[in-house]
Amino acid sequence: MAQEVPSWVSGVLVLATVGGLLWLERRRPLRRRTQDKRRRDLRNLAVAGLSAAAISRFEKPVVQPLSRWVDRERRGLLKLLRLPVWLEVPLAVVLLDYTLYVWHVLTHKVGFLWRFHQVHHADLDMDFTTATRFHFGEMILSVPWRAAQVALIGASPLSLTTWQLTTLLAILFHHSDVELPYGLERRLCRLIVTPRVHGIHHSVVRRETDSNWSTIFMWPDYLHGTDRLNVPQDEVTIGVPAFRDPEEVTLPRLVRMPFAAQPWPWTLPESDLEPERRPEALPAPVHSLAE
Numbered sequence: 493m494a495q496e497v498p499s500w501v502s503g504v505l506v507l508a509t510v511g512g513l514l515w516l517e518r519r520r521p522l523r524r525r526t527q528d529k530r531r532r533d534l535r536n537l538a539v540a541g542l543s544a545a546a547i548s549r550f551e552k553p554v555v556q557p558l559s560r561w562v563d564r565e566r567r568g569l570l571k572l573l574r575l576p577v578w579l580e581v582p583l584a585v586v587l588l589d590y591t592l593y594v595w596h597v598l599t600h601k602v603g604f605l606w607r608f609h610q611v612h613h614a615d616l617d618m619d620f621t622t623a624t625r626f627h628f629g630e631m632i633l634s635v636p637w638r639a640a641q642v643a644l645i646g647a648s649p650l651s652l653t654t655w656q657l658t659t660l661l662a663i664l665f666h667h668s669d670v671e672l673p674y675g676l677e678r679r680l681c682r683l684i685v686t687p688r689v690h691g692i693h694h695s696v697v698r699r700e701t702d703s704n705w706s707t708i709f710m711w712p713d714y715l716h717g718t719d720r721l722n723v724p725q726d727e728v729t730i731g732v733p734a735f736r737d738p739e740e741v742t743l744p745r746l747v748r749m750p751f752a753a754q755p756w757p758w759t760l761p762e763s764d765l766e767p768e769r770r771p772e773a774l775p776a777p778v779h780s781l782a783e
């Protein structure tokens with residue numbers, strides 16, 4: 493059995509997925525675009541490049557040796573259980589996916605973490621490029637969490653790389669702007685996170701953003717009662733209310749966003765949600781008292 497997923501396997505699967513989604517997004521778009529696609533793509537790619545650099549500089553040097561140590565010394569839950577590989581790897585993927593759900597909730601609930609995670613949510617349209625648009629600071633801040641996941645769960649290099657690849661394919665898929673047949677998506681979302689489900693998480697409406705935090709499998713949301721499946725996609729406005737103006741989400745602004753004065757409150761008041769759902773009804777962005 494291989495020690496980890498070979499990089500050529502990951503490369504082929506990621507390229508095939510990106511190619512397939514590019515084709516499907518053109519043929520069967522799910523949402524109406526509001527922004528110039530090419531400019532958004534370039535901006536998202538630039539943000540992704542910075543975060544890829546942060547991952548290789550800060551996450552890999554910590555997490556990879558830790559995973560090898562966990563495997564060698566038999567530390568962490570799954571290593572202590574001494575399970576066969578065919579059981580250990582899927583269980584590790586499920587547990588890593590669940591603990592990523594917890595981290596995702598924290599990035600929304602802890603103000604300091606939200607400063608960084610909102611860069612991902614401030615995209616005014618959503619397609620598979622959104623999946624790569626994370627602030628490099630969020631990647632750095634997640635290193636201790638990732639290390640704890642690996643150490644406590646006992647994720648071997650094979651488990652870790654299987655989860656990393658599955659997660660990447662899952663987030664490319666569920667951020668994509670692809671209209672799947674409704675009946676198919678209804679069945680799929682019993683098990684995995686789908687584009688309409690994750691679209692609701694990217695809504696400007698707070699209670700909709702505060703739902704559908706799962707990444708690969710849906711069961712963490714079902715378990716915690718945080719699933720929200722009853723919002724039609726054409727009623728979802730993608731973004732963060734405080735950053736509706738395209739001038740506020742340019743590349744330099746996105747890089748500075750976590751460190752700048754934060755608008756308060758960042759979403760619409762809960763009380764006047766219903767009449768405010770449509771984009772044209774949204775009030776002007778609320779600015780910080782400091783500005």
Ligand SMILES: [Zn+2]
Nearest residue numbers: 596609613693
């Ligand atoms: Zn989120």
